[in-house]
Structure formats: C-alpha cells, structure tokens
Amino acid sequence: MKAIRVHQFGEPSVLRHEDAPEPQPGPGQVVVRASAVGVNPVEVYIRSGAYGQRTFPFIPGTEAAGVVETVGTGVTRVKVGDRVYVAGSVSGTYAQLVLSDQNQVHPLPQHVSFEQGAAMGVAYATAWRAIFQRGQAKPGETVLVHGASGGVGTAAVQIARAAGLVVFGTGGTEEGRKLVAEQGAHHVLDHKNPDYLKQLMDLTGGQGVNLILEMLANVNLGKDLEVLSRNGRVVVIGSRGTVEINPRNTMARDADIRGMALFNATEADYQTIHAALVAGLENRTYRPIIGRRFPLADAPKAHEAIMAPGSHGKIVLVP
Numbered sequence: 001m002k003a004i005r006v007h008q009f010g011e012p013s014v015l016r017h018e019d020a021p022e023p024q025p026g027p028g029q030v031v032v033r034a035s036a037v038g039v040n041p042v043e044v045y046i047r048s049g050a051y052g053q054r055t056f057p058f059i060p061g062t063e064a065a066g067v068v069e070t071v072g073t074g075v076t077r078v079k080v081g082d083r084v085y086v087a088g089s090v091s092g093t094y095a096q097l098v099l100s101d102q103n104q105v106h107p108l109p110q111h112v113s114f115e116q117g118a119a120m121g122v123a124y125a126t127a128w129r130a131i132f133q134r135g136q137a138k139p140g141e142t143v144l145v146h147g148a149s150g151g152v153g154t155a156a157v158q159i160a161r162a163a164g165l166v167v168f169g170t171g172g173t174e175e176g177r178k179l180v181a182e183q184g185a186h187h188v189l190d191h192k193n194p195d196y197l198k199q200l201m202d203l204t205g206g207q208g209v210n211l212i213l214e215m216l217a218n219v220n221l222g223k224d225l226e227v228l229s230r231n232g233r234v235v236v237i238g239s240r241g242t243v244e245i246n247p248r249n250t251m252a253r254d255a256d257i258r259g260m261a262l263f264n265a266t267e268a269d270y271q272t273i274h275a276a277l278v279a280g281l282e283n284r285t286y287r288p289i290i291g292r293r294f295p296l297a298d299a300p301k302a303h304e305a306i307m308a309p310g311s312h313g314k315i316v317l318v319p
C-alpha cells in the first residue's frame with residue numbers, strides 16, 4: 001500500500017510518500033481502507049520532533065474514515081464492508097490501509113461523507129471533551145470559542161449551539177467569520193480587532209462569559225481571565241509558547257484555568273465522547289466542514305496549510 005512515512009524529524013519534506021507493508025489485523029483489531037484522513041497541528045509538532053522520540057519509520061495520524069477491509073478474530077463491533085470513522089490507530093492513518101483496535105472504530109451514518117468522518121477523531125472529540133468533560137458546560141451558559149474558524153473551533157460552535165449555550169466565536173478573516181456564523185454562533189468577533197474583547201464584554205452586559213475554549217493560550221490567556229464571569233472556566237486546548245497572566249483575575253472571579261489533552265481521556269471518557277458524536281452525526285446537528293483537501297502524496301503541503309492563518313474548517317488528505 002501507499003503511505004506517508006517519517007524516517008527522521010524535520011521540515012514537511014520528511015513526510016515521504018512510499019510503499020509500506022499492508023497491516024494485518026490481530027485479535028480484536030480492524031483494518032480500514034481509508035477514503036479520507038484528518039490532518040491536525042499535533043502531527044506537525046510530532047513530525048518536527050517537538051513531542052519527543054519515536055521509532056522510525058512511522059506513519060503519522062490518528063483519524064480517518066473509510067470502509068472496513070478485514071477484521072481479526074473476536075471483532076464484534078463492526079464487519080467487513082461497514083462505513084466507519086477511525087478515532088485512534090495502531091499503525092497511523094496517513095495511509096491507504098489503517099489498523100485500529102475495534103473500540104477505536106465507530107459507525108459513519110450513510111449521509112455523512114468520508115471526508116466529514118475524518119474530522120471526528122480529533123477535532124470533534126476535542127471540542128466535545130473541552131465543552132462537557134473539562135468545561136462542564138450547561139445549557140443557557142455563555143461560551144467564547146476563541147479561534148472558531150478552524151477544525152476544533154467549527155466543531156465547538158456546532159456542539160455548543162446544539163447543547164443550548166449562547167455562543168461567541170472568533171475568526172481572523174472575513175471568510176472565517178462568515179463560516180463561524182454559519183455554524184451557529186450567536187455573535188462573531190474578529191480576534192485581530194484590538195477592541196473585540198471590549199465588544200464581548202458589552203454583548204454580555206459586562207458579565208463576561210462562563211466558559212472559554214482557548215485555541216492559542218500563549219497569546220490570549222491573560223486577556224481571557226479579564227472577560228470571564230464569576231465561576232468562569234478557561235479550557236486550554238491549544239498553546240504555542242508561554243504567557244504572562246495576573247493570578248488576581250482568577251481570585252476575583254473564583255475562576256478556573258483547566259488544561260486538556262485528548263490523549264488524557266480515559267477509555268470511559270472516550271466511549272462517552274464517541275457515543276455523543278455518533279448521535280450528533282445521526283441527527284445531523286454535527287456537520288463537519290471540510291475547508292481543504294490534498295492527495296495523500298501532498299501531505300507536506302497539508303502540513304504547511306494547517307499552520308497558516310486563515311482557517312476554514314478541517315483539512316483532509318485523500319489516499
């Protein structure tokens with residue numbers, strides 16, 4: 001099969017499109033023929049070596065969607081020919097064939113495209129965990145999706161809106177903000193406008209928001225603490241460096257800063273997340289937005305695109 005393999009850390013050019021052995025399912029495992037593969041910032045950090053040692057060569061990626069090709073002994077969740085999305089993989093997902101444990105594979109409703117399915121394993125799972133498991137959001141609360149135009153942000157807007165929250169979303173471009181509004185944000189702000197957090201405070205009648213989902217904490221965390229309500233929570237989803245905060249802003253509000261990493265989800269958390277995501281796909285409240293698609297061989301271009309400003313939903317690779 002064709003796959004993207006990394007033989008050494010480095011620039012996007014280390015993503016080599018080459019022949020790799022076809023994975024074989026062991027007991028309880030499933031091989032999926034991938035029709036689409038999700039691209040995420042974390043794969044850029046891993047490829048560049050920022051996340052520590054790996055065994056070379058490795059196939060990057062943890063999410064994809066396609067059709068079950070073969071199953072190992074003892075597999076009961078799916079059968080050959082089923083449409084599925086993959087959220088986690090034993091072999092890596094930047095490939096034509098993807099090996100996963102059966103509990104990492106979830107049904108993909110007929111009306112959802114494979115490209116959309118490839119957005120579930122990281123972006124939707126992260127947004128869901130941030131809102132409910134870490135953010136403990138309740139219907140009627142206000143949420144600022146700080147960075148709402150990308151893969152996680154568009155998912156968060158749809159999920160929060162469907163759960164009855166009042167949603168504020170930010171984007172850095174006109175196109176991105178239009179997309180955020182289309183996903184259901186009640187109010188859309190420009191995170192490049194110097195006054196946008198004042199606008200947020202005005203829109204909340206000076207109260208601030210109950211919850212912030214933060215995509216770029218190294219830039220925003222200090223300011224986030226000034227626009228939180230009493231008992232407010234910031235969930236740190238993304239950060240690319242250090243930041244100075246004034247701790248007094250947490251004291252004044254009994255506010256919490258809560259980090260989150262999807263890979264810290266327990267097996268029980270994970271099954272909860274995906275039960276909710278499958279239901280949201282089935283009832284059409286979750287509608288993943290695909291902004292750009294690249295052939296698998298162009299994975300280096302996809303890695304450059306995911307780090308560039310001007311996000312517009314999810315980026316996928318097509319094997």
Ligand code: NAP
Pocket residue numbers: 040041042122123126146147148149150151152153170171172173176191215216219220236237238239260261262263306307308309310311312313314
């Ligand atoms: P993405 O598709 O590239 O989206 C990036 C988002 O950040 C866009 O909405 C972008 O808006 C926004 N942004 C840029 N500058 C900003 C600023 N100054 N203030 C607020 N937002 C700003 O990436 P993604 O897949 O959604 O991931 C978002 C972040 O979450 C990344 O840092 C990623 O590493 C992290 N993440 C973490 C986890 C976890 O488990 N903790 C899981 C998945 C992702 P414009 O482009 O419109 O400016």
